[in-house]
Amino acid sequence: MGANVDISPVTIEQIPLTQDRRYEFRDVFGNDNSVELELGIGKGRFLIQQAQARPDVNFVGVEWAGRYYRLVAERAARRGLENLRVLRDDAAHFIRDTVGNDCIHGLHVYFPDPWPKARHIKRRLVQPWFAREAARVLIDGGVVKLATDHPDYALQMEEVFNSDADFEQIFRAIGDEAPEGVTNWEVKFRAEGRTIHKFEYRRKPRQSA
Ligand SMILES: C[S@@+](CC[C@H](N)C(=O)[O-])C[C@H]1O[C@@H](n2cnc3c(N)ncnc32)[C@H](O)[C@@H]1O
Structure with missing residues (x-):
């Protein structure tokens, strides 16, 4: 069809690792x-x-x-x-x-693969390096929104972003408090009765030189 x-x-085409180039979204x-x-x-x-x-x-x-x-x-x-x-x-x-740096207004990461096995946890996307990259690409006041149904990954998401000095938590909701979203996986997970965890973090203003 x-x-x-x-x-x-x-x-848009992927920029291969071999090329030292960044997207110009304009x-x-x-x-x-x-x-x-x-x-x-x-x-x-x-x-x-x-x-x-x-x-x-x-x-x-x-x-x-x-x-x-x-x-x-x-x-x-x-x-x-x-x-x-x-x-x-x-x-x-x-x-x-x-x-590039300082060019993104919002970053959405919903139900990323939880990699539940201990030996695979290092493959999770939300790790300290990811928060650093998010801080680099977001404009001042830009927001990262995260959701997961996986309790251990939810803990990791909060730990990672709460520990990053460039972010402040502006929203946190678990289970019934969590407002309904519109991703495909959220619909599926809610129908299965799973507990949804949602977090939002705002990038703090950069210090002027
Ligand atoms: C559990 S699904 C969630 C999809 C969507 N965010 C939602 O909530 O309906 C995870 C998605 O991430 C994709 N994915 C997994 N690893 C990825 C990676 N390294 N880079 C980009 N996408 C990836 C998967 O193919 C899958 O579509």
Whole structure:
């Protein structure tokens, strides 16, 4: 069904590790609107809903799984969304090596893979290095929003961002307190009766030199 959809207007190419280059989002979108990133978009429900609801904001969604990347790109292309781009990349490589300083208004990380086995925990995305990168790419006052259904990962998310001097927690909700979101996995997890943990952190203003 999607075979005839041209996804080129809504996709951007990965910048390989071999290239020392970062995205210029002004050139990508052809305007100076603020930019928000979602890492691990899955089937893209949140990203597409946001891009439709907020046409004055540019959204970039990063997804490693080719199947999901293509699915979301086709949905975005069919809707003619000009303020959305999908990228197939590893979220860690993307944020660390290809996003510039002080240029992102919002960072969304919803239900990242929890890697529950002890020997795999180091693969989790939200770690101290990730908070450092988030602080680097976000503008002053920019916000990171996180959600998980995994209690141990929830502890880790809070520990990581509470320990980073550049962030202050502005929202915390667990279980029934957590407002309903619109990601595909949240819908699934809520239907299964799982406890949802949600956190938001604001990047503190940089000290002027
Ligand atoms: C549990 S799903 C959550 C998807 C979506 N955020 C949601 O809430 O519906 C995790 C997503 O992250 C993607 N993912 C896992 N590792 C990734 C990585 N290193 N870089 C980018 N995406 C990744 C998976 O393919 C999957 O789509």
